Amino acid sequence: MSVDFLIETAKKIQVVINDNSSEIEKLDQEIGDGDHIFNVQRGIKLVIELEPTIKDLIMSKALNQIAMKVLSGIGGSSGALFGTLFMTMAKGNSIDEGIDYKKAIEIFAEGVEAVKQRGKADVGEKTMMDVLIPVSNCLKKGVEDDKDLKEILKEAVEVAEKGMFSTKDLLATKGRASFLGERARGHIDPGARSSQLMIKTVCESVINS
């Protein structure tokens, strides 16, 4: 994984998120406050605009710059959570000596764990953690079982989609949707949908590379 890969993937994510923006906005208006899509779009745009600043940096510094940009540029819960994800990945052990897929999975899993702590949300609470935690577990298991990378990633795409759909019937216990009580049931969580789309894009761009 290189800094170039990060930027190129961010550009692919931008296209996918923009293609699905009205759906995400609608999901958020049903159970949130409607600003999630703008936050995500703003965040991705800011990361892409960092290209000239970070393209020649070592990985830890590049990830840290992305973290600070996301943290300050998005705001709200998304900024804090995604900022925590990248900040934790930036602290990954020996990442400046090169990142193979095993290393990438290791630091991603550490990042997801930190996000879980920050948001104090676990699987089953109708948040993006219903996508990120199962994906992180699936990736780690794939490495442990010594599976082929493309197989692992294909499985991760499926796990992400399953996690996203699982939020539909859940009662929200974290974030703004929790104020809805039973009224939140029957709606997919917008954060789960946007993170599922991002995971899918990252995985598929590696699978197809």
Place this chain on the structure above:
Amino acid sequence: MKKFMNSADDFLKESLQGFGAAHQDIVSCYYDPNFITRATPTKEGKVSLISGGGSGHEPMHGGLVGYGMLDAACPGFVFSSPTPDQMLAAAEKVDSGAGVLFIVKNYSGDVMNFQMAAEMMQGPNESVLTNDDVAVEDSSFTTGRRGVAATVVVEKIVGSLAEHGGSLQECKALGDKVNKNSGSMGVAFSSCTVPAAGKPNFDIGDDEMEFGVGIHGEPGRRRDKVKSAQEITNELLDAINEDLKPDANEEILLFVNGMGGTPLTELYLIYDNAKNMLDKKNIKISRSLVGNYCTSLEMQGASITLTKLDEELLKHWDSNVHTAAMRWGM
């Protein structure tokens, strides 16, 4: 959407610029990162109070920066939490060495961002988390009660203590006490529109109200048909009283807060109806506040906050204050 705006991108900046220029005797505004401080530096040895939250709730919090209240406020984008870089920059500007007290409304985004700022900050700091909204049950099944209009009361009372030499720990303890002594609940008749979104946050029928609404229009207890003002007021007060359990003859502050789109005429009518009911219950209204303090853009609606007042709270409520939105005694 009809709004006084030139572009959604410049909405916040232009509003802050106007606020800073209109009240330059009281505040100074800083940009990138955005924060508002008092026009004069913090007195040596005085604990600094910093609050913040999404914009769209004005005058909270920028309008509460000034003598006797906040030292700084960090405005986020409309209905979106401010970020740690804003809080750190504000803290660096106003901390005189006596420490920083963050006053945070219990909303996930605000809590996480202030928490990150507190972790990154070098000097001594504490946080008071407000969660006065009785509409939401405080259980493991929710994010917990929301911090709403009583935040204004916390900022007034703790601001006074800080002004009079209270230590960081004393300010934190008093903030927690005021929060615990307060209960609020709101009702909305209409939705509100975030400039960047361009359409209303939620749909609501002409004859409907959202009972127990939060300050971004997020739902509370239930959707109901609009009732008479006295019925609505009674229901709000019943819910608050059930939670606060004020004793007969206990002194309280009655705070009728507008959400932005309800005229003062109606807020005073609510005050009258609330007084009717509290009088019947022998609850003594010692202090009053009526107006738009914790708003939700152009939402039509109102909330009621009751705060139980003891001698200490009364003293700090009455002490001098000079901010853009609240001024008495000086």
